Amino acid sequence: MLRPGTAGRVFVAALASAGLVSGILAGGALAVAPQIQADDDFFSAATYTMDQGDKPTLLNNGVNLHNATAKLNGPDGMVLFESATVGNGVTTPAEGAQYLTVGSYAFLCTIHPLSMQAALQVSSAGxxxxxxxxxxxxxxxxxAKVAKKGKLPVTxxxxxxxxxxxxxxxxGMSKIGSxxxxxxxxxxxxxxxxKLTKAGKKQLRKKSKATVKVIGDVRFGASDTAKANLK
Ligand SMILES: [Cu+2]
Structure with a gap:
């Protein structure tokens, strides 16, 4: 008679030998992150399906350079996901796809935008x-202190x-540091x-008080702003 759990272990072992175990451990589902294959100049499928949280890879089977780039922009105003542009035989991840929720997301190769278009279908699993x-x-x-030091403390x-x-x-409208x-x-x-720019320091020196806007941007996320009230 099998002890409790043994059947599960046998099942996992069987799938591990089939190369599927990473998918199971990640989200309890059997799906494996898809591989988008590129050739000269087309994608291997019209639609690629993946679970939420997965990150597809792009493999270039062609001679020309290719990439996989989302058509829509994300919360940072840049593309929702993108791979690097790679040459023959190179596999590269589509960064940003791991944040996607259920839906269909069109992408293209920016070098061959007319012939290379496809969609990434994100399932409700994961x-x-x-x-x-x-x-x-x-x-x-x-x-006066910020202008003299040329530095603004930010956390x-x-x-x-x-x-x-x-x-x-x-x-105001001018960029005074980064x-x-x-x-x-x-x-x-x-x-x-x-660090403030030279021009920024000069502008601040003229003021008895100033409000400096600090804009924090992060790739694939929303920006956050703060105000430094200087007197
Ligand atoms: Cu291409």
Whole structure:
């Protein structure tokens, strides 16, 4: 007689030998992230199906360069998902697809947009990965001190895993500083001194008080803004 659980283990082992076990462990479903295949110049299917939370890959079987790029934009104003542009024999992930919820999402190859169009069908199975999400805060301070140092203290906290975070400082309509790309893991917080431009420092020096707008952008997520009230 089989002990409880044995049947399940035998079942998993059988599927593991068939190469399906990663799909089971990820979401309890049998689906495996699809591989979008490109040739010169067409995609191998009109529709590719995947579970929520999966990330398809693109394999280029052709000689020409190809990519898989969503037609629609996401919450950051950039494409919902995209692969790198790759040459023959290269497999590359379609980044951003792991955040998609149920639906059909058209994509194309930006190099051959007329002949290379297809759709990514996301099923109701699985769970989407939580989109990158950041919280930006800026402290009050002295305008003279910020102008002299040329740096504005800003704190960024990541609510979920957030890659490619950038910060922009604005005084009215003009950009007066920025912070190059950085990454934060979920729950991680980073205190930064965002550098002002020469022109930005000059503008601030003329003021007795100023409100600097801090815009935090993150790839595949919504932006967050904060205001630094300087006196
Ligand atoms: Cu192409």
């Amino acid at each position: 769970t989407p990965v939580r989109r990158p999400s950041i919280d930006v805060t800026a402290a009050k301070g002295k305008v 960024v906290r990541a609510l979920t895993d957030s890659d490619k975070i950038t910060l922009t400082l604005k005084l 912070q190059p790309e950085f990454n934060l893991a979920a729950g991680q917080q980073r205190k930064l001194s965002v």
